[in-house]
Amino acid sequence: MARTLFEKIIAREVPANIVFEDDSVCAFRDINPQAPTHILIVPKKPIPRLGEAKAEDQSVLGHLLLQAAEVAARAGLDKTGYRLVINHGPDAGESVPHLHVHILGGRHMKWPPG
């Protein structure tokens, strides 16, 4: 299977503005930001999309959400607020087939969410 852009970012083969990394997740700025702060956080394990995660991925998914909140707090968004978004499949505009959580903040986010 071809490696995705995000795998290449994690491997430092494609440059990105990485803001956080640990053994199982990596967070970097979206190159096409939709808000003053727009960061992506991804599991290092190449799960293509949420619907293909398995029961064995439960702990990495939980860690992904906990670290998304940490990254948002470190970006100064904890008090003002932030929106997390996961896109699955064509109706949601899923782009790169490597599970990723969008963290958006620094402005008022409207409703509906797209």
Next chain:
Amino acid sequence: MARTLFEKIIAREVPANIVFEDDSVCAFRDINPQAPTHILIVPKKPIPRLGEAKAEDQSVLGHLLLQAAEVAARAGLDKTGYRLVINHGPDAGESVPHLHVHILGGRHMKWPPG
């Protein structure tokens, strides 16, 4: 601390259209749907918002995402796609102070996500 609307839904004290429930999560239709399918899935544990989740909540958060994907698939959204949204704090329009994941599908979701 006052119990939230979602705690009352889980306790069957407030009616809701519950579509899935297990020991640790409950999913029900949003009363103000923003897409043809709009379901909320919440942990039964009353975590006020993602930023207040603790390390000990990792497994329930992972389970929440896995079950969100299951609920979306059972709603027929797996192939067409769906968007998951978590709102934290005022800029995101967080409403009920009980962590919840929005599952939206059945139409094309625009970008940016609000």
